[in-house]
Amino acid sequence: MTQTQSAQDIFQTAYENRYTWDDNFPGYTADLELKQEDEVYEGKVTVKADLSVEVTGFSDEKVQESVYNQIRDIVTHRKRSTFEKAHGKNKFSLGESDATGAVDIRVQGDAMGSNYRVRGTEISQVSRVMGPMAFTINTEESLDTGDGYISTKYNAIFRDAKSNELRGKRDFAESYESFGSYFIPTHQAVDAIDKDNQKTRTEFNFKNIELL
Numbered sequence: 001m002t003q004t005q006s007a008q009d010i011f012q013t014a015y016e017n018r019y020t021w022d023d024n025f026p027g028y029t030a031d032l033e034l035k036q037e038d039e040v041y042e043g044k045v046t047v048k049a050d051l052s053v054e055v056t057g058f059s060d061e062k063v064q065e066s067v068y069n070q071i072r073d074i075v076t077h078r079k080r081s082t083f084e085k086a087h088g089k090n091k092f093s094l095g096e097s098d099a100t101g102a103v104d105i106r107v108q109g110d111a112m113g114s115n116y117r118v119r120g121t122e123i124s125q126v127s128r129v130m131g132p133m134a135f136t137i138n139t140e141e142s143l144d145t146g147d148g149y150i151s152t153k154y155n156a157i158f159r160d161a162k163s164n165e166l167r168g169k170r171d172f173a174e175s176y177e178s179f180g181s182y183f184i185p186t187h188q189a190v191d192a193i194d195k196d197n198q199k200t201r202t203e204f205n206f207k208n209i210e211l212l
Contacts, residue, residue, distance in 0.1 A: 010103065011118055012087075015083050018149065022080060028047055029208075030206040030207065031045075032044065032204060034063065035202070036200065041060060087107075090109040090110050093108075102125070113128060113129045138154060140154055143183075153173050170193075185206060187205055189202070
């Protein structure tokens with residue numbers, strides 16, 4: 001019982017140390033320039049106070065849909081939820097620690113089979129299974145906002161859940177700046193490698209950011 005409580009304490013501290021937008025978050029608008037290889041697209045992004053997303057102005061419908069999904073992913077990580085609501089039904093146990101001091105946190109009761117690694121007061125790795133796909137996210141660098149941390153350099157590795165065959169990898173690099181009382185993304189670069197080792201680089205440059 002002591003071990004389970006220790007694991008929960010470690011994970012809860014790291015979970016609550018993530019930077020999230022509070023209930024007073026007003027939302028924001030930004031002009032977005034998207035670069036993918038030699039192609040450039042421009043449009044507008046609105047994130048509302050309720051964290052819903054609107055994307056307009058892109059000439060290519062598929063690009064606009066892709067941007068919407070990417071912004072939704074960014075916003076999801078800034079959404080605030082209590083530990084009790086997110087993980088109150090789960091049980092935690094400690095695994096091994098690696099040479100960097102990161103400790104395995106094993107979870108029972110999570111619908112997606114999530115497991116974590118925690119280094120200090122930050123979640124350094126997330127592993128999950130969603131249907132036929134398993135993925136692992138590894139944080140390499142983070143920004144200390146003074147009110148929690150934001151992962152700014154990380155990678156996501158995708159594998160077949162049954163065979164463990166590599167399906168793809170994405171490397172992310174992000175920049176944030178403070179607007180009023182809130183940190184808002186200003187740039188994101190995504191280097192993607194598919195299962196056939198084809199590489200694609202996509203850049204999101206956010207400009208003229210204004211809180212609503």
